[in-house]
Amino acid sequence: MDTLGHILNGFNVALMPINLWYTFLGCFMGTIIGILPGIGPAAGIGLLIPITFGMDPTSALIMMAGIYYGAMYGGSTTSILINTPGEASSVMTALDGYQMAKNGRAGAALAVSAIGSFLAGTFGVVALTLLAVPLAAIALKFGPAEYFCLMLFALAAVSSLTGKSAAKGVVSTVLGLMVATIGIDLQSGQPRYTMGVPELQDGVGFLVVVVGMFAIGEVFSNLEEHIKGKAEIIRLSGKLWLTREEWRRSVMPIIRGGLIGFFKGVLPGAGATIATMLSYTVEKHVSKTPEKFGTGMIEGVAGPEAANNAATCGAMVPLLTLGIPGSGATAVLMGAFIMYGIQPGPLLFEKRPDLVWGLVDSMYIGNIMLLILNLPLIGLFVRILYIPTGILLSLILAISAIGVYSINGNTLELQMALMFGVVGYLFRKIDIPLAPMVLALVLGGIMEQSFRQAMTISGADPRVFVGSVICVTLLILTVVMVLLPVVLPRLRALKAGPEDLDS
């Protein structure tokens, strides 16, 4: 019953006034970041990390997590009102949400996404609470070889699932791992790839890459969109509530979306975006009138919105219990953990139960706060959309400068962030996914260390990586992941099914 005590004690931590304040602040900023076009959760967390320097790590992480799941709530607003999804995980919401808004049901669309998000989000936290303890217990048995295989699997899954081409995903992953090798090698003390630049001896700063690729790169892409023309904002009209009929139609999609979202969130690589696609496809399949999807069906909003919020909770499971993030945004969150000197993983549950459970329990409270922020107060947040895009994007660049400069007070890092920004912009143009690179950057150091530790233990015998059932299983799964994008289209071509949405 030790665990139950820890879980309950977590509420003591989460309910401390200071932590309630940071939960609120995180959810508030998360909602804004979700609403703002051109800045996603990964960039948002990266940009706001410097604000939390000097804060207690528990409070800081509570706030960071709030930004992460808060952004998922806010993301639906732009999808519904201006048909430009704030994040990839809100693309599905735009299909029917924007049509609902055009039909004068913007209020209902926003309401169902807030309620669906709340229900699925809360379900997700409960599932996270239940799943975390046994998973952390299993992970405690992992040695370096198992860890290496696990990371290999996570990276393979993310590379093959996040983009259109598995090869590009692998290129992105390897680039991230290569950047991670820059700096002084921890075991031999040998500098690697520093080209004599003293600033590179500590390696390329994590925030430099994140702010560059996600914030600056994203702004560049948006500037380009901006000069092409702009989207029309639909005025919020009608009551922010559902009719009895709409509510009846939304219940089952929310339940299904919540389940799909959570389990997709737990798996690396799948994440929120795929969960929303799957949920939308499922709703279309079970609907009696599938041809009406895309014309403003409330099921098409309720399901995906529930799915992406449950997925954020699911994504916290591998991050907290294994110390292995499965997506770009959770990778940035893990980077934040590491910056505070906290290594997420099974040991954290033993060493800092107050931190882990304070964080998890704060998510229950955060979900309630977000419901309030996103229902009665959504009218206020929507005003953010009236800020001229040209000004907004310029300001994000200025914030990026503060964020990067505040870490080390170094202008070379600013230029490096700009360089990564250009790289991020180009990657978006040529369809190379960014998430695998950031994930690889976060995991790179640990991955190399566990690789070398395993080899040291075995006396340089590579058979150590097939020496246990866990390793072999993970390696098989890794191979499956890599082959999946090659084999799947062929299977589908054989079937020639009508799954046009499942691309």
Add this chain to the structure above:
Amino acid sequence: MMIDRIIGAAALLLAAVYLYATAQIPTLEIGDPLGPKAFPILLGIVLIAAAILLFSETLKADPVTVEKPPAESRRHLWLIGGVTAWTALYFGLFDRAGYLVATVVYLLAMTAVFNPGKWVANVLTTVLWAVGSYVLFVKILGVSLPAGLLSF
């Protein structure tokens, strides 16, 4: 699919440079049996494999890809190039000019280009933003930002 071949070629080139740089790392006979080179060599090999995979993907893909109109994309290239250069200048003078001066100049030009014709709004936001963020970060949050020209 031309672009994918270029990516593949760039990946091969990068792998070669990386492997060459790896070979230059001196090895000492201390520490773990693998040393600092083994993992990077593995990475180089995986990158080469990924490039080959990419080439094989381009062979399979159907060639009916419509190229974008070059005039428009060239204009965008200029735009992004210009913003990059202007931002590089901003970052370069961040220390010497100081946060306030550099940010005001940077934002005035950016908003003039991307939010054209709205002088009052642009100047107002720029100045309020620069001063407000400076006060927030330096005075309240204790983040250090360069004072530069205004340090007297």
